[in-house]
Amino acid sequence: MSDLEITAVEAIPYSIPYRKPLRFASGEVSHAEHVLIRVHTRGGLVGTADAPPRPFTYGETQAGVIAVIESIFAPQIVGVDADRRDVMRKRLHRTVGNPVAKAAIDMAIWDVLGQAWSMPVHRLLGGFTDKLRVSHMLGFDTPEAMVAEANKMRDVYGISTFKVKVGRRPIDADVEVVRALRQTLGDKAELYMDGNRGWSPSEAARALEQLSDCGLTLAEELCPADDVLGRRWLVNHCSVPFIADESVTTPAEVTRELLGGSATAISIKTARSGFSGSEEILHLATGLGVEVVMGNQIDGQLGTACTVAFGAAHEATSGRAGELSNFLDMSDDLLTEPLEIIDGCLTAPTGPGIGVTVDPDKLAHYRTDN
The missing domain is CATH 3.30.390.10 (Enolase-like, N-terminal domain)
Known part of the structure; x- marks a missing residue:
């Protein structure tokens, strides 16, 4: 044994x-x-x-x-x-x-x-570095509230990359938000959009055209992958890398979306492909010459520790800011030692394995099966 x-x-x-x-x-x-x-x-x-x-x-x-x-x-x-x-x-x-x-x-x-x-684990997986720059995800709200949240993340945590949730109808509200963020944060902040499949291809194209002067760096799942021809048309006319996220949960789906012309970049989420599956997806994406970004499953600190471990382990995933900060929106967490974002970066835990410990008292308090 x-x-x-x-x-x-x-x-x-x-x-x-x-x-x-x-x-x-x-x-x-x-x-x-x-x-x-x-x-x-x-x-x-x-x-x-x-x-x-x-x-x-x-x-x-x-x-x-x-x-x-x-x-x-x-x-x-x-x-x-x-x-x-x-x-x-x-x-x-x-x-x-x-x-x-x-x-x-x-x-x-x-x-x-x-x-x-x-x-x-970040050493077992590759050990390229031990930290990632952080991107913060901004959910639907008023322009004033989203600008205030972005300012707080920049001032308190040093974060300068923001993923803006879009996909509302009509597109005007989201266009207004992105413009307000760019005007407030200035040219040094990186902004990109995630539509969570909320728009049609024509709506997404119209939004991208209206925001063409805002310096967006990426566009993610602006319309459903099931809109096969419309999505390919949109991606073909998109001037920035178009990220496939929900549509690429397996290596086979990555191949389909990339070779079919429905995406030009890939979001990797350890929460849906683990470390082993994420390695397969990463190697496939880099072999095909497309960019990758470490995504967020609205993770708590344990999930975030896994994301930063994988992202820091590889050169390709450490090149962009990873989506690592939404645990800050939680009222509490399970870990004995909380993760810390310092100067816009998150360092992978240094202990063996994933390197974090669950607090038994907190787990007892928040578990729902007893």
Whole structure:
């Protein structure tokens, strides 16, 4: 018997309110209703990761994540050594979908391996650097409120890159917001847009034309990938990299969107592809010569620690600011030592594995299964 043999997988639901709801074209989030995943080994190591269900994006719910892990995934990997990652991935992928549940198990296993080998995950994955510049995501609100939030993030945390949620109809409100942000923040701030599939291709083209003098650097999922011909037309006329996000949850989808002309850049989210799947997507994207950005699943600090670990590990993902700050909108968190954004950057935890510890008292307080 090996000390790395997996003996149990826990799926613990919890709920932490946000200070204010984050609103965007495909939905609204007022609570972090996530599932904490723990992978236990015979030698006593416990790997931990977070599963943030997004029913309006991937169809997963909190109850669904727990059910698929307890009834299907845990029985498939209990008894397997944690370093046999491809064996476990093959077994998990017998079940279609469920990207967030699979990703959390994968990252918890990497956490186990980092602890076993006394090395931070960002070093195991590549170790290119140990930090990322931070991009802050601004949800729907009035121009005044969104400008005030951006100013606070710049003044308090040194953040100078902002992802602006757009996709409202008519487009005028979002155009006004972007213009107000550019006027207030000046030319040194980086701004890019994320439509969460909210516009039609023609609406998105009109918004891009009206904002052509605002120096936007990226455009993300402005219209649905299912609008196949319209999306290709829009991307062909877009003067900045067009990021595929919700439409690229697997390497196969990345290939389809890029080779089909429906995207020219890729958002990588460890919350939906884990560390192993994210590596496959990264290598595919860089092999095809397209840019990547580390995305945000409205993560808490545990999920953010995973994102910065992967992003810092590789040259391609560390070149742009990663979306790493929305845990600041939560009223509380589970970690014993909170992450800190200093001078616009977030440093990957230095402890073995993912390098963070869940506070048992906070987990007991916020878990919803007891």
